[in-house]
Amino acid sequence: MNWLIENWSMLVVSIVVLAVFFYAVYTKRANAKEWLKWAVSQAEMWLGSGTGQLKLRQVYDAFCKQFPWFATFVPFSLFSVWVDEALEWMKSQIKTNDKVKFYIEGPSLLEEEE
Numbered sequence: 001m002n003w004l005i006e007n008w009s010m011l012v013v014s015i016v017v018l019a020v021f022f023y024a025v026y027t028k029r030a031n032a033k034e035w036l037k038w039a040v041s042q043a044e045m046w047l048g049s050g051t052g053q054l055k056l057r058q059v060y061d062a063f064c065k066q067f068p069w070f071a072t073f074v075p076f077s078l079f080s081v082w083v084d085e086a087l088e089w090m091k092s093q094i095k096t097n098d099k100v101k102f103y104i105e106g107p108s109l110l111e112e113e114e
Contacts, residue, residue: 041100
């Protein structure tokens with residue numbers, strides 16, 4: 001108990017530092033998940049369908065460049081789940097927004113359906 005009384009300031013500083021760290025990670029996570037929506041759209045546009053693992057690798061490499069310190073804390077399995085969420089978002093956008101579909105799939109694919 002004496003140790004707590006003598007070192008209360010270090011305890012408070014440690015708690016504050018941990019809180020700031022977890023807030024930074026939480027904020028960066030939200031930013032990364034929004035950025036992934038763009039990244040998966042770009043990968044789909046550049047590589048097309050049927051290249052899932054190649055697109056995942058491309059997006060992961062871009063993620064590591066865009067968020068280098070944060071990428072060290074994110075396991076690949078969690079990153080893959082985030083990519084799947086971003087892909088679901090992209091697919092729903094393609095279904096509901098012709099401009100997004102045109103941007104990602106190109107004009108020839110949009111015209112074929114008409």
